[in-house]
Amino acid sequence: MKIYKLTQVTNQTIKAFDSLIPQLSSSCTLPSKKDLExxxxxxxxxxxxxxxxxxxxxxxxxVFYKIPTGDKVWIEDVVVDAKARGKGVGKDLVLFAIDFVAKRQIxxxxxxxxxxxxxxxxxxQKLGFxxxxxxVYRLSLV
Ligand SMILES: CC(C)(COP(=O)(O)OP(=O)(O)OC[C@H]1O[C@@H](n2cnc3c(N)ncnc32)[C@H](O)[C@@H]1OP(=O)(O)O)[C@@H](O)C(=O)NCCC(=O)NCCS
Known part of the structure; x- marks a missing residue:
């Protein structure tokens, strides 16, 4: 198994997100090719x-952004296909992200x-969070 930064959106990518996103949220609209790009x-x-x-x-x-109090980064939209869970994929994704951020001044x-x-x-929690x-607040506008 390999973890990598996506640089190109292919039909395979779109198919994968069509399957993964509903496993994260049943109410989300699926991302289009343009959204992913x-x-x-x-x-x-x-x-x-x-x-x-x-x-x-x-x-x-x-997700990275800069605000007056400094550079911020958030982990979002973590999901592993139900058939592949319990084998360390989620852990490896988070560790990859931590390593990616650790190389920057954040x-x-x-x-x-x-x-x-x-x-x-x-x-x-296992990985130190x-x-x-x-x-946490949300204002619904619709
Ligand atoms: C959360 C999720 C990404 C974990 O992915 P995964 O590949 O199954 O997780 P891993 O196999 O890497 O497990 C790593 C650790 O997570 C915890 N964990 C994983 N599955 C668990 C389960 N069913 N119950 C309790 N703890 C669990 C354990 O601490 C595990 O470490 P261990 O195996 O040494 O005990 C996956 O369950 C998922 O996609 N869930 C649905 C979407 C979701 O909730 N996303 C998170 C949004 S914040």
């Missing part, structure tokens, strides 16, 4: 995939994970 081309995002035998098994996105990595995502919360006491 925008993510790949953007300086603010890095899209990583885990692949074995020419099959994409999972993905993770890093002091910490942020993420959120809903408490009902038991496997994900265990994974992040510490729960912060803060409130």
């Amino acid at each position: 925008d993510i790949v081309k953007s300086n603010a995002t890095e899209l990583f995939v885990a692949q074995e035998n020419n099959q994409i098994l999972g993905t993770l996105t890093l 002091k910490s990595i942020n993420l959120t994970s809903s408490p009902e995502r038991v496997a994900a919360n265990k994974l992040y 510490v729960k912060r006491e803060t409130n």
